Amino acid sequence: MILATEQKSREDYPFEFFFSEVDDLISVDSIRDPLGTQIIWGYYGQKIFNNKLTTIANDIRNYSINLFIHGTRKRIKEEWQKHLFSIDFTKPISESIIIALENLVVYSILTDDDQTKSERGLLGIQRAKERIESTKNQTECKLKILELNLRNNGYDSKIKEVEILKRQISLGVHGRYKSPFIELKFFNKNLEYLSSINEENKNVWNLIESENFTNFNELIYNTADWILKHFIGKRKNSSIKIEFNTSSEELASIIQEIRRQFSKNILSEKLKNLWKNILNLNEDSVAGKLFDIILTRLQTNKDQKLENKTLFSDPTIVSDENIQLIIKLENSLCRVSYLFDYLLYEKTSNLEVDWLNKAEIQNKILETANYFREIEIHSNNSATKRLQDLKNIFLNTVPSDVLNSLLLYHNKIMQGRGAQPWITITGNSIQNNAFRIKESEFKKIKFGDWYHDYYISSLKSIAIGFLNS
Numbered sequence: 001m002i003l004a005t006e007q008k009s010r011e012d013y014p015f016e017f018f019f020s021e022v023d024d025l026i027s028v029d030s031i032r033d034p035l036g037t038q039i040i041w042g043y044y045g046q047k048i049f050n051n052k053l054t055t056i057a058n059d060i061r062n063y064s065i066n067l068f069i070h071g072t073r074k075r076i077k078e079e080w081q082k083h084l085f086s087i088d089f090t091k092p093i094s095e096s097i098i099i100a101l102e103n104l105v106v107y108s109i110l111t112d113d114d115q116t117k118s119e120r121g122l123l124g125i126q127r128a129k130e131r132i133e134s135t136k137n138q139t140e141c142k143l144k145i146l147e148l149n150l151r152n153n154g155y156d157s158k159i160k161e162v163e164i165l166k167r168q169i170s171l172g173v174h175g176r177y178k179s180p181f182i183e184l185k186f187f188n189k190n191l192e193y194l195s196s197i198n199e200e201n202k203n204v205w206n207l208i209e210s211e212n213f214t215n216f217n218e219l220i221y222n223t224a225d226w227i228l229k230h231f232i233g234k235r236k237n238s239s240i241k242i243e244f245n246t247s248s249e250e251l252a253s254i255i256q257e258i259r260r261q262f263s264k265n266i267l268s269e270k271l272k273n274l275w276k277n278i279l280n281l282n283e284d285s286v287a288g289k290l291f292d293i294i295l296t297r298l299q300t301n302k303d304q305k306l307e308n309k310t311l312f313s314d315p316t317i318v319s320d321e322n323i324q325l326i327i328k329l330e331n332s333l334c335r336v337s338y339l340f341d342y343l344l345y346e347k348t349s350n351l352e353v354d355w356l357n358k359a360e361i362q363n364k365i366l367e368t369a370n371y372f373r374e375i376e377i378h379s380n381n382s383a384t385k386r387l388q389d390l391k392n393i394f395l396n397t398v399p400s401d402v403l404n405s406l407l408l409y410h411n412k413i414m415q416g417r418g419a420q421p422w423i424t425i426t427g428n429s430i431q432n433n434a435f436r437i438k439e440s441e442f443k444k445i446k447f448g449d450w451y452h453d454y455y456i457s458s459l460k461s462i463a464i465g466f467l468n469s
Contacts, residue, residue, distance in 0.1 A: 034322040034422050036413040037333050043383030045454035047285050047322045051183040052279050056176045058458035059121035060465035061265045066177040069101040074193045075224035095169045100146035102172045107244045108258040111141055118265035120161045122174055124164035146242035184278055219257045286320045294463045309450040328374045334451045335368040343423050346435045351430050357400050365402045
């Protein structure tokens with residue numbers, strides 16, 4: 001599918017525009033996914049990855065940074081009642097601490113003089129760099145990472161001066177990796193750490209808090225104690241301010257260990273093994289076999305393009321039931337996407353609808369219908385209902401009316417989002433409301449080329465993180 005914001009071939013932009021997860025039928029904005037297929041491929045892709053990967057949780061260092069953030073927050077919450085009887089651990093306090101920890105990590109890495117440090121994948125670095133730059137004429141880099149007014153048990157008016165990302169609690173490391181961490185049983189939707197709720201989940205934190213991760217745990221404990229010192233003794237009419245200060249002796253060892261753990265984007269073997277186990281990327285799972293296939297191929301060239309069609313056809317996994325389902329699904333969806341792109345093709349714009357019934361397109365419609373016949377739909381949810389709608393268009397509509405039905409389906413999707421359809425039929429002509437695909441671009445799109453992601457781009461990104469380590 002060509003994006004409305006930029007005309008490229010599929011080879012140029014396979015997956016980079018999926019920025020958030022799909023939770024319902026209308027949550028994707030109008031400049032992408034005009035046929036609403038992300039909810040479909042996302043649902044079937046998670047049958048392999050069990051919601052442990054998302055399109056935005058795709059950096060293995062950020063998984064580890066979020067582990068540090070929540071290990072520290074967990075420690076703070078456990079110690080809170082021992083020292084702070086007059087202050088509740090409210091949501092605003094919790095979110096202030098999360099943001100402070102995210103900022104602490106980013107500032108520590110960006111102020112590291114080691115030229116081998118890696119900024120790749122760090123969130124909020126643009127604003128963080130601007131703030132660091134503003135201190136260049138000072139003897140020390142001194143920046144606020146938390147400012148809280150306890151009289152309201154909430155944020156004061158200076159929260160924007162602390163954030164390094166707009167809406168950071170949603171768009172920072174915590175927000176982007178929250179869903180996978182819930183699925184991985186680190187905490188529940190209320191950010192309650194599950195070690196005290198479920199014996200099965202207790203093993204996750206016990207493993208991390210074991211002697212195998214001594215340095216990582218010391219960092220968590222030291223950072224938690226440093227944060228807590230700013231709250232102990234405070235009352236409800238107090239204001240709290242915590243600063244990142246490169247000249248602070250108290251903070252120096254914390255900054256140094258953060259840099260050692262995260263600056264070079266190189267994970268220890270212990271952390272790599274931990275994530276491989278927790279993300280279910282071991283050899284005995286289909287996800288693990290896919291991961292090994294990608295690792296093997298990237299070892300020769302990290303920049304090579306990995307075709308999903310080739311990956312899913314690998315002999316080690318092709319017989320798996322869910323892999324077979326995805327193969328059948330994508331053989332259908334990629335052809336539907338092609339046919340929609342055809343309607344955006346400049347040579348079809350403003351021409352009579354009858355021109356679309358030419359034999360070449362009719363044959364493509366019949367081929368797409370044959371692939372849909374291979375798909376059996378058993379579940380009943382938002383994703384499968386949408387898939388059934390598309391299947392019905394190709395199986396229950398005469399070929400000459402399929403493209404018109406596809407446009408009606410597209411209009412319904414866009415209306416559900418409160419957005420203007422990309423294409424409508426006015427009278428006997430196609431009305432293009434978005435943009436036109438140039439002939440040179442359209443010719444790069446091959447009928448039957450796979451298009452949708454199924455979280456392979458995230459898996460590839462994680463594999464690159466492993467190889468860099």
